[in-house]
Amino acid sequence: MECREKRLSSKRTHQNKERANESAECRAGRLAKQREYDQTKGLNVCNSSTIADEIRKFHTAVSSGPLYICTCCDQLWYKHSVTTAKKLRISNPDIVKYLLSKASVDDVEWICQSCFRYLRKNKIPPYAAKNGMLFPLKPDFFYLNELEC
Numbered sequence: 324m325e326c327r328e329k330r331l332s333s334k335r336t337h338q339n340k341e342r343a344n345e346s347a348e349c350r351a352g353r354l355a356k357q358r359e360y361d362q363t364k365g366l367n368v369c370n371s372s373t374i375a376d377e378i379r380k381f382h383t384a385v386s387s388g389p390l391y392i393c394t395c396c397d398q399l400w401y402k403h404s405v406t407t408a409k410k411l412r413i414s415n416p417d418i419v420k421y422l423l424s425k426a427s428v429d430d431v432e433w434i435c436q437s438c439f440r441y442l443r444k445n446k447i448p449p450y451a452a453k454n455g456m457l458f459p460l461k462p463d464f465f466y467l468n469e470l471e472c
């Protein structure tokens with residue numbers, strides 16, 4: 324086992340030295356060969372997704388709108404930016420004082436990734452409503468739709 328590690332380590336060192344001195348043409352050729360090999364082996368090549376794929380992914384991610392209310396900072400978020408507060412409540416019972424117990428989509432209490440990171444370490448999130456970062460009340464003479472609101 325040790326022999327194998329030594330051999331692989333010396334091979335890597337040798338490869339790194341060779342690659343440091345190779346020309347741009349050699350490098351392009353080597354990478355093209357590697358890509359071809361990866362594709363024949365069915366490996367996931369990182370630059371195989373096209374711009375159209377990425378645009379499709381973005382549209383899927385934002386299709387349901389920012390409807391998820393963070394129970395800590397009271398801001399609206401997209402689905403991919405929130406997680407349920409249930410596990411956090413169980414694992415860190417001390418943080419309950421920073422939560423507003425607000426449920427939104429599917430009647431679930433959501434928490435944003437930012438607040439989640441602070442609360443997991445038992446720290447108060449800078450944008451927490453309990454940190455004085457409340458939204459001002461909307462005056463009655465503002466006739467706003469849901470998005471404007």
Ligand SMILES: [Zn+2]
Pocket residue numbers: 393394395396397398434435436437438439
């Ligand atoms: Zn939050």
